Amino acid sequence: MPAISFQSVSKTYSTARGSFQALDKVSFDIQQGEFFGLLGPNGAGKTTLISVLAGLVRATSGQVLVHGHDVHKEYAQARRTLGVVPQELVFDPFFTVREALRIQSGYFGVKNNDAWIDELLANLGLADKATSNMRQLSGGMKRRVLVAQALVHRPPVIVLDEPTAGVDVELRQTLWQFIARLNKQGHTVLLTTHYLEEAEALCSRIAMLKAGKVVALERTSDLLKAASSNVLRFKFDGTLPPAFEGKARVTGRIVQLPAHDAHEIEQHLAVIRQAGLRVEDVEIRKADLEDVFLDVMTAGREKVPA
Ligand SMILES: Nc1ncnc2c1ncn2[C@@H]1O[C@H](COP(=O)(O)OP(=O)(O)OP(=O)(O)O)[C@@H](O)[C@H]1O
Ligand SMILES: [Mg+2]
Numbered sequence: 414m415p416a417i418s419f420q421s422v423s424k425t426y427s428t429a430r431g432s433f434q435a436l437d438k439v440s441f442d443i444q445q446g447e448f449f450g451l452l453g454p455n456g457a458g459k460t461t462l463i464s465v466l467a468g469l470v471r472a473t474s475g476q477v478l479v480h481g482h483d484v485h486k487e488y489a490q491a492r493r494t495l496g497v498v499p500q501e502l503v504f505d506p507f508f509t510v511r512e513a514l515r516i517q518s519g520y521f522g523v524k525n526n527d528a529w530i531d532e533l534l535a536n537l538g539l540a541d542k543a544t545s546n547m548r549q550l551s552g553g554m555k556r557r558v559l560v561a562q563a564l565v566h567r568p569p570v571i572v573l574d575e576p577t578a579g580v581d582v583e584l585r586q587t588l589w590q591f592i593a594r595l596n597k598q599g600h601t602v603l604l605t606t607h608y609l610e611e612a613e614a615l616c617s618r619i620a621m622l623k624a625g626k627v628v629a630l631e632r633t634s635d636l637l638k639a640a641s642s643n644v645l646r647f648k649f650d651g652t653l654p655p656a657f658e659g660k661a662r663v664t665g666r667i668v669q670l671p672a673h674d675a676h677e678i679e680q681h682l683a684v685i686r687q688a689g690l691r692v693e694d695v696e697i698r699k700a701d702l703e704d705v706f707l708d709v710m711t712a713g714r715e716k717v718p719a
Contacts, residue, residue: 414481415442416570416601417466422475424461424625435461437625438475443603443618445480445569448596450616450633451605454710457622459605460500463574466603467497479570493521496568498576500605502555506548510539510558513547514565521566533561536591538584553580560588570601577608589615613637613702621709629709636705643672644700645681647692654688657681662707671704672697 424436435458443449451459464470466477468484468491477484482491505513511530518526534540537557542550547558560576571592577585593615596602606612612619612633619636621629629636648666662669672678678697685692 414445415478416445416447416480417443417603418478419462420476420478422462422465422472422477424458424465424470425473435625436465436472439622439625439627441620441627441630443601445601446596446599447618448593448602448616449604450612450619451603451622452609452612452619452706453622458625459622460574462622463497463572463603463605466572467495468492493566494568495570495572496563496566497572498560498563498574500574500578502552502559504547504555504558506546509544509546510534510550511543513558514561517562517565523566526565529567530561530565533564536587537561538587553584556580557584557588564595569599570603571595572603574605575607576604577606577611585611609702609706619702621706623710633702637700637702639705642674642700643678644698644704645670645672645678645695646698647685647695649690649692651690654684654690656684671700671708
């Protein structure tokens with residue numbers, strides 16, 4: 414039985430300006446024990462899909478099962494199986510961190526949970542904040558509490574919607590160590606993030622959404638293999654030669670050009686030489702998930718197995 418099964422999930426929001434289709438027949442399964450990445454640009458539909466999964470938003474059509482439980486018809490069973498870290502910071506300012514976690518435990522019917530709450534606080538760097546009021550916490554600390562809240566009932570399926578947005582480097586590392594450990598112990602993890610290097614390092618399989626549709630669904634290693642294997646990177650001021658237009662990814666002074674093989678690298682260098690460009694810090698690196706992502710999103714080259 415899959416941990417999560419999305420079956421032709423569509424969602425149309427009705428707004429003042431008419432209807433808007435946020436999800437278009439999304440179908441894929443996440444197996445138990447997987448560390449799965451859901452990627453896509455802003456507005457692609459990631460949070461909508463997670464909201465349907467969490468039973469917060471009702472799909473217009475299609476079905477979502479969590480450990481075999483329909484999230485709509487068997488809400489309570491499905492919800493108990495899930496621990497969801499929402500993208501939005503929602504919290505009750507009147508409770509302390511420990512109170513918030515105790516209340517959440519009570520919501521799931523978990524009694525005498527303080528040992529696990531202490532472990533969560535320690536692992537998320539919140540031990541010294543247990544008695545602070547939620548409103549006294551910084552943004553990054555509030556996000557840590559949301560992670561703790563999601564894990565308070567030891568859910569077999571952990572869903573993280575951009576858990577590291579606004580979180581400092583140190584906590585990101587401790588958070589990922591902790592989540593990776595839970596994954597090793599058998600917990601399924603579904604993660605959305607815009608930090609593609611995190612997704613590349615953590616997720617064994619990835620789905621990419623674009624305008625509500627699945628445009629890639631593959632093992633991370635296969636996605637990387639299929640991408641142009643190298644990238645020529647250099648720094649440069651001025652106008653790029655027309656030969657590079659549409660190919661180059663430009664970030665400020667940094668120009669990056671995909672190159673499948675040594676021949677293509679030579680061709681790029683020849684263009685640079687012929688145009689008489691003065692480039693600095695030239696290097697060749699392996700293509701990473703960000704290159705694949707941009708390839709899928711811009712070129713529209715879909716990577717969904719038939
Ligand atoms: N309640 C709503 N009513 C109308 N439209 C909505 C609603 N919620 C989301 N949308 C629209 O649905 C689309 C998908 O939004 P969603 O929040 O799922 O994107 P996302 O992939 O999570 O983006 P981000 O990376 O910015 O978090 C967007 O165009 C958004 O404006
Ligand atoms: Mg979102």
